[in-house]
Amino acid sequence: MDKPLTECALKLLDEEYTLDDYKGLVPRWCTGCGDNAILAAVQRLCRDEQLPPEKTVFVSGIGCSSRFPHYMHTYGFHGLHGRAMPVAEGIKMRRPDLNVFVITGDGDCCSIGTAHWIHAIRYNMNITVLMHDNGIYGLTKNQASPTSPLGITSRTTPGGTYLEPINPVSVSLGIRNVSFVAQAVDWIPEMLHDIIAEAFHHKGFSFVRILQRCPEFLDHRFDDWVQEPDWMLLLHHENGVRISPDLAKIYRNQEQHDPSDRNRAREIASTNHPMPVGVLYRDPGMPCYEDLRKPDRLYTPDIVKAAIEEEFDKFTIHPTGHPTG
Amino acid sequence: MSTQALKKEHAKKQARRPAAKKAKGPSRPDKSRRGQSGPEDTPVVTMKEHIIEIVSDSGEGAQRCGQAFGAIAARMGNGVWTAEIIPAEIQPPARSAAGASGNRIRVASHRVTNWGDEDDLIVAFNEQVLLSRLEEGELRPGCIVLLEDKWRTDNDPEIVAAFTETVERLLVDDCRVYEIPMETECLKYVPDPRRGKNMFVLGLLCGIYSLDLDIAREQIAFAFAKKDQAIIDNNILLLEAGHDWAETNLDIKFRIPPSDVSKPQIVVNGNIALGLGVMASGMEVCAMYPITPATSASHYLSEVFQNVGGVVHQAEDEIAACAFAIGSSYAGKCAVTITSGPGFALKQETIGLAVMTEIPLVVVNVQRGGPSTGLPTKVEQGDLLFACFGGHGDNPKVVMAPSDIEDCFYSMITARKIAEAFNMVVVVLSDASLASSQQPFPRPNVSEDWLAPPVDQSAVPEGAMPYDWDSRTGLARRFIPGQPNGMHCLTGLAHDRRSRVAYDPDINQEGILHRSRKLAAFQKTLKAPDVFGGDEGDLLIVGWGGTRGAIEEAIERLRADGHKVSSLHLTFLQPMPPGIKEVLERFDRVMTVESNWSDAADDDIIDEDNRRYSELAWLLRARYLVDIDCWSEVRGQPIKPGAIVRAIRERLQRKGS
Ligand SMILES: Cc1ncc(C[n+]2csc(CCOP(=O)(O)OP(=O)(O)O)c2C)c(N)n1
Ligand code: SF4
Ligand SMILES: [Mg+2]
Numbered sequence: 001m002d003k004p005l006t007e008c009a010l011k012l013l014d015e016e017y018t019l020d021d022y023k024g025l026v027p028r029w030c031t032g033c034g035d036n037a038i039l040a041a042v043q044r045l046c047r048d049e050q051l052p053p054e055k056t057v058f059v060s061g062i063g064c065s066s067r068f069p070h071y072m073h074t075y076g077f078h079g080l081h082g083r084a085m086p087v088a089e090g091i092k093m094r095r096p097d098l099n100v101f102v103i104t105g106d107g108d109c110c111s112i113g114t115a116h117w118i119h120a121i122r123y124n125m126n127i128t129v130l131m132h133d134n135g136i137y138g139l140t141k142n143q144a145s146p147t148s149p150l151g152i153t154s155r156t157t158p159g160g161t162y163l164e165p166i167n168p169v170s171v172s173l174g175i176r177n178v179s180f181v182a183q184a185v186d187w188i189p190e191m192l193h194d195i196i197a198e199a200f201h202h203k204g205f206s207f208v209r210i211l212q213r214c215p216e217f218l219d220h221r222f223d224d225w226v227q228e229p230d231w232m233l234l235l236h237h238e239n240g241v242r243i244s245p246d247l248a249k250i251y252r253n254q255e256q257h258d259p260s261d262r263n264r265a266r267e268i269a270s271t272n273h274p275m276p277v278g279v280l281y282r283d284p285g286m287p288c289y290e291d292l293r294k295p296d297r298l299y300t301p302d303i304v305k306a307a308i309e310e311e312f313d314k315f316t317i318h319p320t321g322h323p324t325g
Numbered sequence: 326m327s328t329q330a331l332k333k334e335h336a337k338k339q340a341r342r343p344a345a346k347k348a349k350g351p352s353r354p355d356k357s358r359r360g361q362s363g364p365e366d367t368p369v370v371t372m373k374e375h376i377i378e379i380v381s382d383s384g385e386g387a388q389r390c391g392q393a394f395g396a397i398a399a400r401m402g403n404g405v406w407t408a409e410i411i412p413a414e415i416q417p418p419a420r421s422a423a424g425a426s427g428n429r430i431r432v433a434s435h436r437v438t439n440w441g442d443e444d445d446l447i448v449a450f451n452e453q454v455l456l457s458r459l460e461e462g463e464l465r466p467g468c469i470v471l472l473e474d475k476w477r478t479d480n481d482p483e484i485v486a487a488f489t490e491t492v493e494r495l496l497v498d499d500c501r502v503y504e505i506p507m508e509t510e511c512l513k514y515v516p517d518p519r520r521g522k523n524m525f526v527l528g529l530l531c532g533i534y535s536l537d538l539d540i541a542r543e544q545i546a547f548a549f550a551k552k553d554q555a556i557i558d559n560n561i562l563l564l565e566a567g568h569d570w571a572e573t574n575l576d577i578k579f580r581i582p583p584s585d586v587s588k589p590q591i592v593v594n595g596n597i598a599l600g601l602g603v604m605a606s607g608m609e610v611c612a613m614y615p616i617t618p619a620t621s622a623s624h625y626l627s628e629v630f631q632n633v634g635g636v637v638h639q640a641e642d643e644i645a646a647c648a649f650a651i652g653s654s655y656a657g658k659c660a661v662t663i664t665s666g667p668g669f670a671l672k673q674e675t676i677g678l679a680v681m682t683e684i685p686l687v688v689v690n691v692q693r694g695g696p697s698t699g700l701p702t703k704v705e706q707g708d709l710l711f712a713c714f715g716g717h718g719d720n721p722k723v724v725m726a727p728s729d730i731e732d733c734f735y736s737m738i739t740a741r742k743i744a745e746a747f748n749m750v751v752v753v754l755s756d757a758s759l760a761s762s763q764q765p766f767p768r769p770n771v772s773e774d775w776l777a778p779p780v781d782q783s784a785v786p787e788g789a790m791p792y793d794w795d796s797r798t799g800l801a802r803r804f805i806p807g808q809p810n811g812m813h814c815l816t817g818l819a820h821d822r823r824s825r826v827a828y829d830p831d832i833n834q835e836g837i838l839h840r841s842r843k844l845a846a847f848q849k850t851l852k853a854p855d856v857f858g859g860d861e862g863d864l865l866i867v868g869w870g871g872t873r874g875a876i877e878e879a880i881e882r883l884r885a886d887g888h889k890v891s892s893l894h895l896t897f898l899q900p901m902p903p904g905i906k907e908v909l910e911r912f913d914r915v916m917t918v919e920s921n922w923s924d925a926a927d928d929d930i931i932d933e934d935n936r937r938y939s940e941l942a943w944l945l946r947a948r949y950l951v952d953i954d955c956w957s958e959v960r961g962q963p964i965k966p967g968a969i970v971r972a973i974r975e976r977l978q979r980k981g982s
Contacts, residue, residue, distance in 0.1 A: 024814065025825070054809045059652070062817075069814045070826065075806040076814030077655060079648070080678050086645035090652020090660065091806070093636065094609055095780075098656065098806050116648075119641040299634030301776050307632040308605050308771050315591045315601075316768050319402035319583065320540065 021053060022046045024073040034186030034212035035065055035132060041193040042101075042130070043072070045200060056099040059088040061113060063105035063139045065132035065212070082113030085120040085129070092125045093290050099200075102129040106147040107137045110168055121175045123289040124205045130196065131168060131207065134214035135221050142217040152218065168209045169269040169280060173262065179204035179286035181265070182279045185211040187226050188251075191234070191277055194241045198279050204286050211275070225275050229253075235268070235278025367578045369535060374404075374433030375581060376441045376465075377534075379526060380458055381450035382419050383412045383426035386523030389548070391428020392763065393527055397536050397544045398432045399592050399765045402583025405430065406437040406874075407594075408963065409761040410458075411702045420484075422457035432534070434582045437764065438729060438874025442967040444468050446533070448526050450507070451476060452491035459498065466499045469577060471529065473522075474504035503575065505529070510570055514562050524560040528567020535580040538568060589768040595733040595759030595871075598766075599689060600625035602737025603661055604633050605769075607777030608687065610660035612638045612649040617701040618757040619665040619691035643668035647675035647688070654684045655815070657780030657805040659741055661687040666695045666708055669715075676750055677716040678817045680840065683792070683803065685744035685751075687737070692756040694961050703961030704758040706870050706920040709940035712752045713899045719837050721844040722750035724899040728873035731766035732896070733759055738775050745777070747843045748803050754898075756920070758963040759871040785811040790822045792836075799842030844900050851897055853904030858884055858891030864977060865912035866892040867953070868919065869941050872964055876918050879969035890973060898944065906949045916954040916976060917942040918969055923957040 022043040029035045046056065056074040060066035062081035069076025075098075079087050084102045092100045109117050109131045120129070136154060137143040143156040147168065151160040172181045180202040184195040192210065199206035213222055225231045229250050235257040236243045243254060253274055257264060259282035268276045297303075377394070381387035388409060395407035410427045417424030431441045443465035449455035450473050458464060476488040495502050511518035511525050524545070531541050542561050549557045593601065599622040603611055611630065613623045627637045640646035643664055650660035664672065669690040679686040692708045694700025712724045723743055727736040733755055740751040785804055791813040794801045801822075804811030813824040819836055821827040827836075856865075858880050868876045873894045880892045893908055895901065909915050923939040924931045938946065942955035956972040958964050 053812050054807055057656075057806050058814075070816070072814070073812055075804075075812055076816075077652075078814055078816040078818070079651075079682075080674055080817055083644060083648045083675065083678075086640060086648035087652040087655070089638075090610070090612065090649035090654075091656040093638065093649070093653055094658045095656040095806065115641050116645055119645070293636050293638070295631070295634040295636075297634075301773055304633045304776060305771050305773065307629075308601075310632070311601055311604060311629055312591060312768055312771070315593045315597070316589045317396065317400045317592055317765065318589050319400060319586050319765075320537070 017047055017050055017053070019043055019047050022073055024069075024071045024076075027071045028067065029064060030216045032213065032215040033064070034134065034210075034214070035068065037186040037189050037192060038130060038132060038210055038212065039068060039071055041189060041196055044193055045197050046074070048197070049200065051099050055097060056101070057088075057091055058101045058103055059084045059091065060103040061105065061108035063108050063132075063137070064214075065105040065134075065138070066103055066108060068103040082108050082111070083116065084108065085113060085116040088127050089120065089123060089125050089289075092127055093293070096126065096290055096294070100127045102127055104129065104131050105138070106131065106133040106135060106145045106168070110146045110166060118171075118175060121172055121205055121207065122177045124177050124179050124286050125289050126203050127205055128196070128199045129205065129207045131209045132212045133168065133209050134212045134218060135165070136214055136218040138214050138217060148218075149221070152221075154217070167269065170266065172207050173266050173269055173281055177286055178207075178281060179283045180206035180279075181269075181281045182206070182208045183211070183269075183276055184208055185222070185225070185232075185275070185277055186213055187222070188247070188277065190244060190247060191241060195277075195279060198241055202282060203284065204288055231274050233268070233274035233276045235276055235280065237279070240279040240282070367576045369578045369580050371580050371582065373435070373581070374431065374437070374441075375445045375534070375579060376429060376431045376443065377530065378410070378427060378429045378444045378447040378458065378463070379523075380410060380425045380427035380447065380454040381523070382421075382424050382454060383417060385426075385450050385519065387427035387448075387450065390523035390527045391430055393541075393544050393548055394530050395428070395430040395432070395763060396548070396592055397531065397541050398430065398534070398581075399590060400540045400544065401536055402586055403581055404433040404435050404437040404584045404586075405592075405763070405765060406440055407431075407763040408440040408758065411761070413702070420451045420453040422453055422460070425454035425457045427454070432581050433584070435584050436586075439878060439966060440758075440762065440963055442965045446471070448530070449473065450522065452488045455495075456491055459495065464498065464500060468500045470495055470500045470502045471505050471526075472502060473507045475506070475508050477504065510566060511563060514566055515559060521559060521563045524563035525567035525570075528564040528569075529571045529575075530567075531564070532568040532571030533575065533577055533579060535578060538565065586765070590765035591768050592763055592765045593730065594621075594761050594763045595727070595730050595755055596622035596691065596761070597625050598730050598733035599663070599737060599755065600629070602734040604630060604635065605734075605771065605775050606661075606737040606741040607659070607775055608661050608737070608741050609635045609658045609777070610638065610650060610653040611635065611663060612640050612646040612653070612660060613663045614640050614643045614646045614668055616643075616665045616668045618693055618760045619663050619668075619689065621760065622663050622689070622691070643671040644675055647672040647686075648678075650686055651675060651679050651684055654679070654686050654744075655682075655806070657807070659685050659687070659745055659777060661689060661737070661741075663689040663691070665691050665693050667698065669708060669711070673716045676722070677718065677720055679750045680716070680720050680722055681817050682815050683748040683801070683840065685741075685748050687740045687744050687751050687753065689753045689755060691760050692754055694959070700961045702757060704756055704871070704920055704963050705959060705961065706754070706756055706872070706940070707922070707959075708754060709869065709898060709921070710943060712754055713944070719841065721841050722752055722899070723747075723844070723847060723897070724752045724754065725897050726754040726870035726895075727759065728870055728894055728896065729766070730759065730762065730764040734766070734769065741777070743847065747800065747847050749843055749847070754870055756871045780807070781805055782807045784809040791815070791824045792820065792822045792839075794822065794835075794839035794842075797842075798846035799839035800846065801839075848900035848903070851900070851902035853902055854893060854895060856891050856893050856908055859889060860891070861911040862889030862891055863913045864888075864890045864973065865909065865915045866890065866969075866973065867895065867915060867917045867941060867945060868892060869895045869898055872918060872920060875964050875966045875969055878966035879973060882966065882970050883973055888973075888977060890977075895941070898941070901944075901948065905945075906951070909945070909949055909951045909953075914954065914976070915945070915951060916956055916973075917945065918964065918972070919955065919957045920959065920964055921957055922959055923955045926954070
């Protein structure tokens with residue numbers, strides 16, 4: 001109370017997390033790699049939200065993008081290729097106090113981890129998923145991915161890919177329990193940040209597909225869109241992301257889109273000419289699995305012991321040990 | 326010996342009697358006929374034990390009847406082992422050999438540890454299911470057969486022919502056949518005799534085995550507690566009818582005196598015991614994907630786990646189940662994942678992740694026949710080496726195997742403790758036989774020690790490292806999310822003490838060393854197992870898992886005949902407890918008995934260079950440099966003590982020659 005005011009102010013400042021508090025190891029991504037922009041946006045989000053680093057967990061699979069947790073100074077779980085989502089679900093199930101993020105790549109999520117991805121949408125746990133979609137396998141050095149555009153050459157498709165890519169946003173929107181789907185691009189950092197923030201604030205499984213440039217292996221993948229702002233479609237809504245006046249000057253192609261409109265979201269998602277950026281769908285009413293399955297009270301050792309005894313009672317016999325007459 | 330011969334003589338005489346005699350008489354208990362057939366003066370034969378089977382088409386209730394019969398005998402104080410006879414198909418056609426469903430109950434005056442050899446008495450609801458048991462060699466010569474008689478007068482001549490033919494064949498095989506008007510009798514009490522027939526049979530058996538009807542009534546009330554009183558009353562009515570019918574019409578009556586147990590006992594099968602164990606272990610999360618024969622453990626847990634605050638998560642596949650369990654354990658809530666062979670195979674990469682990151686994890690593999698989809702409902706111990714060495718790279722983990730139903734319960738408590746104390750994966754190998762067999766065990770005293778402490782959320786000292794391995798034990802303190810200052814990025818890649826990805830040769834060497842060391846440190850906590858039988862002798866049998874009861878019974882029988890044989894049963898397979906080599910060396914010869922493949926040494930094409938040994942034999946040979954033989958069977962059923970006795974006799978003779 002009678003401490004000098006300056007000391008209090010200092011203390012307050014002290015307690016605020018700064019951007020540096022979220023910085024882990026120095027990123028080792030290639031220069032120009034879109035992953036850097038995503039990392040910056042996420043660190044900003046953590047700072048803005050003042051997330052306690054010890055209460056925050058980044059779970060990833062395997063890939064260039066999945067190195068992400070090493071570059072955060074929070075808890076991190078850099079696990080197996082494709083399996084980040086079930087690990088994250090296991091963490092969240094009985095630890096709703098933790099902020100859980102999943103970092104995954106297009107191969108990690110849409111190929112080896114597809115089953116987990118689909119079911120993660122269905123479980124709708126309160127987890128924020130950032131899918132770094134560079135349309136290629138980066139870490140293993142240039143193989144086609146399920147989101148590679150038709151015809152691109154890679155080391156497994158020297159004559160060009162044979163199949164149309166899958167559209168991760170449309171796939172997500174096709175699932176009955178979907179509760180949040182957004183699309184972002186690494187080259188509009190402002191919206192990238194705002195979209196990730198929206199995803200974080202949504203209670204439920206928020207899936208953000210982030211178009212991410214890989215100058216190393218698929219350099220010109222997004223050139224059309226990067227160089228021609230009119231090929232982009234920026235979604236905005238009073239209940240969603242807003243577009244700043246500066247951005248609005250560059251990206252004139254905009255649509256006011258109500259994220260509760262799933263049919264329109266599906267239409268928007270169906271094309272990348274123009275390429276939509278923003279929150280496509282949000283349903284805050286979808287129940288979360290961890291809530292549906294949460295314990296109904298605090299289970300003290302006494303309650304637990306009594307419940308075990310009760311189970312034993314069900315199966316207990318008292319041998320009479322005497323012959324019948 | 327002479328009494329046995331006498332019995333056999335008696336059995337033969339019985340068999341030559343017109344089998345269907347009783348069936349042709351009036352079905353209602355008729356006092357006036359009592360004197361003629363003489364059941365009133367039926368002497369009660371006291372037996373040490375009997376093996377009883379009840380088989381029907383699936384859905385006719387033989388399982389329920391068998392389980393109730395076992396429970397009543399257990400309540401009477403008998404030693405009991407019940408084993409399920411599971412049809413190969415989900416909806417087999419009626420009256421088909423493939424559809425035989427039921428129970429075997431071995432009742433004795435002593436503790437029973439296995440399902441025994443062949444039936445002394447079998448009840449069958451039709452002759453086809455009976456035939457399948459006969460053809461599988463499950464009927465002892467002289468076996469008493471109680472057969473539903475309605476097929477003899479069926480409208481379909483083919484059925485009648487099949488029935489008569491079977492009965493004749495049974496007689497040739499020396500069986501004593503009683504044709505029983507089961508449905509006809511039941512019709513007197515209930516409109517649909519197909520339902521409730523099993524309770525009539527239960528009554529018959531209570532009569533034959535002099536079981537206390539009051540206890541039987543109690544058991545019915547208990548087993549049908551969730552049902553209407555009317556159903557319970559009906560079942561009791563049928564029970565009494567069956568009992569009276571046996572008393573009035575049958576000339577067989579046995580008594581199997583109780584054993585000396587008097588303390589309260591838990592009667593469950595191995596999977597329920599596992600479920601109870603999980604509940605009592607302090608684990609809060611069970612992640613699983615349905616797979617026979619493991620699923621019933623999760624079924625049970627799904628009903629009750631929430632009563633201790635736990636949750637069963639049915640994942641989208643086994644990989645997800647294991648990853649989910651790892652996530653939960655990582656966040657401080659130690660988890661179990663329960664599966665069987667094919668699912669265990671799928672989990673290998675995730676298990677390796679837990680090994681590498683040193684996250685405690687309990688993995689239960691209720692083994693079934695393999696490879697591939699194999700024998701989903703049948704018994705095999707084929708996953709031992711897989712459990713020990715599965716996964717790429719060096720994968721040190723603890724492997725243990727319960728050997729009876731009580732063990733299934735305690736193994737969960739032990740496994741969680743080891744997993745958390747050593748930050749290791751503990752694989753628990755049960756099997757399809759333990760999964761569905763019942764054996765009473767003393768009701769445990771619930772202990773607070775079993776429960777898990779609250780998740781540690783205390784601040785980590787500044788500068789502490791997440792993998793600060795102790796150079797002697799390999800142990801390191803684990804940091805759990807939520808602990809201030811503990812932030813680190815755990816990784817499945819090779820890493821240093823700070824959990825930083827490291828490809829440095831020394832660091833990799835160091836990481837593997839310390840993960841391996843934990844296994845050595847844990848081994849130091851184990852006690853040498855006891856030898857069953859004598860401390861030294863001609864032959865030592867070594868076994869693991871669910872074969873214990875059969876092996877020890879075989880040893881008892883052989884020792885009673887003067888053979889110097891003993892057995893050693895291992896609960897911990899990796900690491901192995903101390904003192905084994907000394908035991909092995911005290912015996913002239915050592916042989917494992919297992920339910921997995923091994924080449925027969927006397928096979929033409931087999932020699933020292935190409936013989937494939939049973940799995941434990943491989944392990945023991947490799948570790949102890951002892952010439953260990955093996956005998957095994959992969960018939961999909963629990964090994965019988967008699968089969969082990971024969972195998973051992975044969976080996977002893979071979980040595981003698
Ligand atoms: C089970 C398994 N299979 C294959 C790999 C090899 N692998 C590592 S990352 C990767 C693909 C990565 O692509 P993506 O998920 O798109 O991530 P990016 O590197 O592009 O960020 C593959 C195939 C592995 N680590 N584990
Ligand atoms: S290879 Fe591509 S994705 Fe990987 S770090 Fe380099 S630019 Fe980024
Ligand atoms: Mg990629």
